[in-house]
Amino acid sequence: GHAEAEAKKYKIYLSNNFVGNDWRQQMERVANVSVSKGPLEGRVDLKIENVENTVQAQINSLNNIIRSKPDAILIDAGSDTALNPTIKKACDAGIVVISFDQVVTEPCAYALESDWKRIPAVMAEWMAQQLGGKGKVFVDRGLAGAPISAALEKGYLDVLKKYPGIEVVGSYNGEYALGPEQAGVASLLAAHPQVDGILTQGYGSGAIKALQDAGRTIVPVVGFTYNSSALACAKTEGAKCILGSNPAYLSSEAIKLAVDILDTGKKPAERHVLVNGDFLATAPFKSELYPDAVTQVIEIGKNAFPDAPPGLTLPITPDWVTITAAEASGS
Amino acid sequence: MTMTLPSPAKSVAKRDGDAARDRSTWLIDRAPFLIACGMLAVLVAIYGTLREGVFTFEELNLDTAAAMTLLLAATGQTIVLLRGGIDLSIGGMISLGTVLAATQFGGSPLQVAFAALMIALLGFAIGVCNGLLISVLRLQPFLVTLATWSILSGTALMILPTDGGQLPDFWMAFGNASLLGVSSSVGLLVLLILFWVWFRGTRLGIEIRATGSNQRSAELSGVSILRINLLTYGLSGLFAALAALYLTTQTGTGSPTIGKDYILPSVAAAVIGGISLFGGRGGMIGTIVGAFILTIIGNLVFVLSVSSYWQPVVSGVILLIAVLASSLAEKSARRSLS
Amino acid sequence: MNALLARHRAVLLAYLGMIVLLLLTSFVSQGFLSGSHLRTMAVLSAFIGIVALGQTFVIIGGGIDLSVPWVLNCAAVLVTLMANGADGPLIYAIPIALAGGALVGALNGFGIALFGVPPIIMTLAVNVILQGGILIYTGGAPTASAPPLIQFLAVGRIGPLPVVVLIWAALAVAATLLLSRTAFGRYLYAQGTSATVAEFSGVPTLRITVLAYTLSGFTAAAAGILLTGYTAQAYLGMGDPYLFTSIAAVAIGGASILGGSGSYIGTIAGALVLTILTGLLPALNLSNGALLVVYGVVILVTVSLASDAVSDFFAVMTRSFGRRDNAQS
């Protein structure tokens, strides 16, 4: 029964393949916060295992986790396929496995992620609208070899292809870090006297900074919902932006999903569970491709916080628990 | 001089005394290796008290599988380091190997075996190219293999832009098979040790050590440096390819960027096991110990159950203590005997 | 004059490679030689160059420093956290961060010189420890933005010249003087050539090793601080690209990775080559894979220009031409 399930405390491991960026930090912190209050308070014994960004280390770590027989394993994976045999072992041992953020293809594991089709499509659509269907753009290819990077790039290009007037004149690898984004855009600016828009996979604020440094006019920029990006878009004169969201609270959602499955024994209908965050933009925007996509207008104090750290990912909290900006940034 | 000297042949008797000194210096010379073994024993002992069932074949199977890809990569690296070189390109070769396996393996086991053989040969051939470039251009191995690392990684990415491809089930089953509780990985480890025991004693093995120890002397004795370069880097490429093949039995997929994860650890494993980056000294058994130390540290950090931020700190500190202990012990052993 | 040329051949050829690459790039990408772009390149080279400065000293002395990524990152995070967006606290924040970097370097040096830990392992372990250490210290808090002064240092200009490039130039002069005109430099080369002979000659090997690593920690920290100005904020992982690049810059600059030779002038050429190359690649519009292939090939060709084998080959060619001329006259 329900009451019995309420009493049970689950042992859940979160295996994270990489700690070296702000998003992952926030993701881990949010995970910890969401089991310490709200509906999950006292329900979960959460242990986070970080590995040094190698698939081998994550396999070894997962093997260790499996041997300690937890109820569920949440995985932010270093590869979408290479962990499959190990994950299969976990499933076979009766452990609930949920991959999130960078998900895996192993059918026995759930895949909880942002909608990597919708996000690039809506943002490319926005860009096309800004350009009036005509112009030259740069596209960020993210990180070589990363599945999400490939999905985002493809998403951008698929939509842009529908506008014959739009030409992709250059690509660079932003690697989800400010330095490479800024340097990549700067190199392309040198090669191309004219550019009308930039579709990044990272901050977007790096692209804006590169434009400023090169003394160019600020063109429409696509990026993601980091606090610094929102602030840069709001504060920079003439900036036009749309920011897609890959919420750091994916981890909280994964925990919740795991607890639900463990409590009820009922499995979700779909292996894929999509989490949709709102877009942020400098002006109202209505997508025709995805009419249900919500776009908030960037407003300082409401969804851009000058006092919060620039690396904070927005939105901060899922709706079933309240996580404050301070909790999310750990300050 | 009119004086009659004692017969020089008499000094042959001196050799007995030599032999005793010989044994003690033998120990000192192997101190880094021996102490690495000791450190591994200590780590395993601590691990064993913290976790149940550590002294079982199951644990051995798991740990060997966890260490094996690194071990294979480090075997090639060891050979190159003994020669006084370094091979960064194994990163590219491992990526390329998994990608080729994931895209080319299909059909019957016989076809797969053939493809695997071709990948191994390709690894050797690519290594030979490294050796050729190093010899012909007279460039530092670091630079040449840095460049070929990039070229090989690029090739892997051109074949498979992201992880993917599916290895046949029997291939993976083969990699994880076990007989009487002993896995094929452990079998492979035994083979690797046998290989080394054999290789070390061959003329080529001696020539490689000699070249790493003092290239000029080796050359004066008629060693062809070109041949040594071709063969050492060739073997390194071959072992990188084997590492890739083994890795695919664990991941079941091709991974165009996975190889870089093995470059520094392969060097680290060798150095922990007592190999000098200046060539000529040390051996594979030390490298095996080094690779297992690195793997056990991961297990240890897990069972110590430290909070996530502390994990890297603890693993770094354990590594440092392990190496510090061996460095200090070696130093004092050397001092007390000199 | 000839002797001078011969002595600095590796360095000269590295610059030759750099210039060839620059011309090639300007061919592919029209705006490449524009003032603003050259400035960008110079700024990006400066970061590599500054990290590689300490690395040059360490490598010449026969070691290697793998701890630069997280020394750099820790310094960046510390400074932005302490300053919290304002210039005032920089008065103490910058010195603290620089001193911290130097201290970590000194620890590396002591571990290596005093206890005989292999440099690779020592610095690798310290790198990992720092990575965890900064997470523990900040509690994983996202990083703060860079104060205006640091941004000025990184991207501001004095006249046409970026400030960071001026800083780099000053450091370069200091490094070159240190290597070629001081006892420290003399000892460092001796030690990198043969630690035993250095020891027998009374070289203060412990002090030299510790100093070299201290310098490396210091320059990595300095680069970290400046880099936050470039990106306007610190972020975790900002040091990662500088591990192999800093070593590669030193090696491309003509230093032996096993120690005893090399110069900072050479390293500067190495930093420039690497920056131009990464700047060139996006303009080529290639796939990720093809980019890496091109990167590798260009590195190989560029360093080949500076190799003994190739210059010997040209020497033989010119000499045989010369001989023919003699025969004719």
Place this chain on the structure above:
Amino acid sequence: MELIEAVGISKRYGGIVALSRADFRADAGEVHALLGENGAGKSTFIQILAGIIRPNGGTLHLAGRAYQPANARAAEAAGIAAVFQELSLVPDLTVAENIWFRREPLSPIGTVRKRREREATLALFDRYRIPAPAPTREVRRLTLAERQIVEIAKALSRDPSVIILDEATSALPPRETEWLLQLSQDLAAEGKLVIYISHRLAEIRQIAQRVTIFRNGATVATHDTAAVDDETIIADMLGRRMDRLYPPRIATATDRTALKLRGLSVGDRLADIDLDLKEGEVMGVAGLQGHGQRELFQALFGVSRSRGAIEVWGKPVAIRSPRDALVGRDGIALVPEDRRSHGLLLSKSVRENLTLSVVPRFTRFGFLSRSRERALVDEQLRTLQIKAGTPDQLAGTLSGGNQQKVIFGKMLLTQSRILLLYDPTRGIDVGTKGEIFRLMRDLAAKGYAILFYSSDLPEIVNVADRVAVLRNGKLAAILSGDDISEHRILREAMVEARAA
């Protein structure tokens, strides 16, 4: 027709002419000495014979046929084996592995049959009565003399018809030298050709039938040894007459004690040494190979750990590293035994090598003064007549004797007034040797104190004021005045050995 005929051989290195017109004829069944001052081109010539380097001009015939070895292997195949001045053993291999390197007895699976190899080594040692170290020892740990012997064994193992010994005795102590001289004669008697390079005229008189003399890369003369006197040979070598080799021994010792040792011990190899070295004194250290001389020098320079008390100029000191020893004028400086691995940075210039220990002497406000460094360097180049193209020539490309001079100069520059000279004249030609002995006496007169070991016993006999004889790591005797003779020294060094 003689076995080896070389005519007009030349060899250049860039602007440096190592050989210009070298002629050389030698026949089977003789010991043929090759002489010449440092840098005359002897080693260059034999490296050409051994196929290591190729000449720029000239013709070579071996047994009547044109001989142009493409590499070391080709020379080996032609029956030529050389023991090079700069030893060419592999440090990380054992004695046996070095001797049979690339000719190892192999098992069917391609591995080396170690037992067989060891037995072959011992058989080789017995056949030629080679006083070599145990076959299983690593060469890295051997003394220079031991390495030298292994190198000779390696050459013998090839059963060559021509054996070349390039200053093979320069590091050998008396007993081993005697062995090698006998061996050379035996080999010649067997019909082999022994080409023998040495700066010790006495040895050459003892064994060589003929001598060929090089000067500045060209052949000056070939003589029958019996028909020529030392003065002529020296004049041919140096292009001038030389006054006596050993300077007059004028006692300059004072009452001041420069170095006082009480109960000095090193491991189990040196025990309870009490010794007083006076200001102005040259004290010889003698003893058989491996009886503690090396340990004594190493301990005083802080290279080996020692127990017991050391007083320097009346002050008790602890010397734990060369830095503790090298403390300016009141310090202790060493000419080390192994010049290539302890004394010189082979890939650095002569200039940098000479001044490495005295960098602070030409540092002003933290910066090096090139001109002051240059002055120091020029002075040493002149005093020691170091034959280098320019001060920027790499030390590793100097001739063996000139490398030794660089080390001597480097030590002199430290101005330390206590000098530890471990075989300082090794490989140095007679002309310069005389200069060095004179220099030693001059320094002694200036108040320096010198501890002097030489593998060439007559040098100790003729130069030292007193001689400390070591036996089994203990001080066996201190000889002075007329007691100093080869005979007496050897007797003191061996009494116990004979009794045992």
